[in-house]
Amino acid sequence: DGGITQSPKYLFRKEGQNVTLSCEQNLNHDAMYWYRQDPGQGLRLIYYSQIVNDFQKGDIAEGYSVSREKKESFPLTVTSAQKNPTAFYLCASSSTPQATGTEAFFGQGTRLTVV
Amino acid sequence: KNQVEQSPQSLIILEGKNCTLQCNYTVSPFSNLRWYKQDTGRGPVSLTIMTFSENTKSNGRYTATLDADTKQSSLHITASQLSDSASYICVVSGAGNNRKLIWGLGTSLAVNP
Numbered sequence: 001d002g003g004i005t006q007s008p009k010y011l012f013r014k015e016g017q018n019v020t021l022s023c024e025q026n027l028n029h030d031a032m033y034w035y036r037q038d039p040g041q042g043l044r045l046i047y048y049s050q051i052v053n054d055f056q057k058g059d060i061a062e063g064y065s066v067s068r069e070k071k072e073s074f075p076l077t078v079t080s081a082q083k084n085p086t087a088f089y090l091c092a093s094s095s096t097p098q099a100t101g102t103e104a105f106f107g108q109g110t111r112l113t114v115v
Numbered sequence: 116k117n118q119v120e121q122s123p124q125s126l127i128i129l130e131g132k133n134c135t136l137q138c139n140y141t142v143s144p145f146s147n148l149r150w151y152k153q154d155t156g157r158g159p160v161s162l163t164i165m166t167f168s169e170n171t172k173s174n175g176r177y178t179a180t181l182d183a184d185t186k187q188s189s190l191h192i193t194a195s196q197l198s199d200s201a202s203y204i205c206v207v208s209g210a211g212n213n214r215k216l217i218w219g220l221g222t223s224l225a226v227n228p
Contacts, residue, residue, distance in 0.1 A: 006158075042119070042204070042218030043159075090158050098216055101147040101166060101208065106158030 003027065006091050006107035013078075013085075013114050021076045021110045023091035031097050032074040033104070036060060037088040046089075049074055050097060078112065085114045117142045119207050119219035127225045132195055136222045138188040138205030146210035150179050150190050153202045153221065162190070162203075195226045 004025040013019045025032065034046040045058030049068040063082025068074055074093075078085045088111050094104040119140045128134050140148070147166045151159035163172045163179040165188070171180050176193045192199055202221040209215055 040220065042220050044218075045216070088156075092158075097214075098208065101164055103149075103161045103164060106160070108158050109156070111156070 004091060004093050004105050004107040006089075006110050008110060009108065011110055011112045013112065015114050016080045018077055018079050019085075019112065021078070021089055021091075021112070023074045023076065023107060025072055025074075025093045025105075027093055027095075027105060028071070029093035029095050029105075030071070031094045031102075032068070033092045033094075033098070034058075034064070034066065034074070034076045035090040035092065037090060037109075043090065046076065085112060087112060117207075117209065117213065117215075117217045119205055119217045121203075121205050121219040121222050123222060124220075125223040125225070127227060128195055130195060130197055130226055130228050134192050134195060134224065136190045136192075136203050136205075136224070138190070138207075138219060140186050140188075140205075140207045140217070142186075142207040142209045142213065142217050144210040144213060145183060145186070146208040146214070148179075148181055148188050148208070149206045150177070150188075151204040151206060153204060155201070159204060192224075197226050197228060200224060200226045 007022045033048045035043040047066040049055035065077045091107040092104045094102045096102045098104045122137045149164040150162040153159040165181045178191045181188045204221040205219040207217050
């Protein structure tokens with residue numbers, strides 16, 4: 001099956017710990033994205049990557065880091081510097097940049113709770 | 116300022132009824148507009164994508180319209196089903212130097228039996 005897979009679905013971490021969210025796609029897409037979704041707010045872009053070994057900050061990159069060592073993988077690390085990490089995190093991919101009108105495919109999300 | 120506003124915020128309808136969701140935007144210059152369906156606790160799924168030159172697009176029981184002059188779009192759902200209960204999100208992409216996606220807050224639709 002072609003698709004985009006996020007893991008884990010639920011994640012609990014203690015305050016001050018770094019945590020890495022996994023995102024894998026087998027759609028052969030060049031572009032990948034990480035979004036954060038909070039109640040009462042639209043999706044906000046954290047980081048995006050248009051090609052392997054290259055990525056750019058989105059609107060709310062502070063406290064997050066990413067890597068793009070392989071085309072199919074785009075992991076997101078939530079660091080201790082992120083002040084309000086509890087949220088629903090969504091990974092997406094598209095064949096070309098979304099802004100061009102290309103359809104983006106989303107994973108099922110990871111709900112991160114920091115206690 | 117780039118904005119996407121959706122109305123109503125929430126809506127309850129009976130199974131089998133039709134409904135229309137609204138999206139107004141101020142994004143300029145405009146490139147494309149898309150509607151997503153997001154079930155609770157899951158990722159969004161694309162319903163339609165429309166460019167400047169398209170004024171209507173259908174996907175099964177979902178029909179989206181776009182008026183680029185008035186900067187308005189609507190999503191019409193025909194013969195609603197219980198599985199249509201979800202959040203419907205309007206997303207507008209700018210063009211040129213304004214090439215980014217602006218996400219609306221969504222309309223929460225509940226279809227009751």
